[in-house]
Amino acid sequence: MNVLIVEDELMARKNLERLIGEQFSDLQIVGRVGTVRDAVAWLRTPANRADVVFMDAELSDGTCVDIFRQTEIAARVIMTTAYDNYAVRAFEVNCIDYLLKPVDPAALRRAVERCRQRSGGVDASRLLAALDMQREGGRERYIVRFNDRIVPVSVENIAYFYAEEKNTYLVTSDGNRYVMDLTLEMLSEELDTRRFFRISRSCIVALPAIASVVKHQGTRLRISARPRPDFDMVVSRSRVDDFLKWLEGGL
Template identity: 30%
Template structure:
């Protein structure tokens, strides 16, 4: 969980940092900021954190000015010695409002509240995504055949017979079950959209593979995967690290 703290009292900021880190070793405090101006500058120049703990009265103004200036999707927990700002706080993406001095159990409750909120959002998003995938699969007519222009000939190729798609020096080639290779006029992105995702998977920026031609999967350097196919392709087929989990899940489907 990536967190920033906006607090102009150094001692209070350090105490809050220590309390958060003691709650969970996966909480990473990416910055401790001490003013409206420094917070605006940091948020505009860095990747947005997941959660922000912010005092309200800072040395150069109220922290509400930060969230007027910077559009943020991060959840905010306000920490203050005063309770008259509660209504304004919840108008600024706030999910909680802690009164100082902050006690550990209060802080833990707030973090757990954020995690429940996050889990609910992710669950809702997954449900929508699953529903959209079902609709897409029902409504989309995936390409069954390709017409390849090759040496003055027009060759029909069944998509199911395509072992893989490979990009070489900017040119896109399809490889069939007979180990024949044909250049095509489509981009790899266009072919990825044309092919049924239940049958084909784009394992990296160069390759799309047909599941029926996968023989073996091996662990490879730096948490990648190496794929052996039924016939040889121009170079090793490596699943990029960020696609490993999605690929293995696809193989199991």
């Protein structure tokens, strides 16, 4: 099978090339590009043919969405991403698989095996519609790692996120805790603000997780949440007014 790699990070591309060479004798890398512009040009060239495209979700001059908007892709597509922003949606609308960076050899083998079993390219119209829906309505799920497993967590099952000692944690309504690659700043930009509120620099809470709210140290508020956190869940003074409006459905 002929392989095109769309990746703007040199080390990530070299790592993927090495893994492909080590794991598969029948995969031939026929193209390497690092920008949306070059990917579109390569895919539009009649002499170029790829059976599989490893495509980074975010490139230096745009995203994978820009490629799908500008050209048809007949090859099977495997998304690669440091985060799961695009990967889950792409997987749902007919991308073969997604790989989180750094790429795990077992995950790579799984993705390539799926390519062998399936034919046909990406349904670009469905992908773009799904990504647009995601931007309008907020994220529906996150992909997290737990030991050697990749676990999808629905936002409806998320109680809160918090940051501690340079790590970001996701806590589910049934008390499971997972480390995330995303920062709270990134999460704040894509979560549905009707359901989630950033109460402080270190915590974002979901509305259904709030059991009660009491006054704390003057004008601040303390939240009792389900499940019970291992830290004081306190609303910052500067966010109290907006939090109360949000709690009442006014934001």
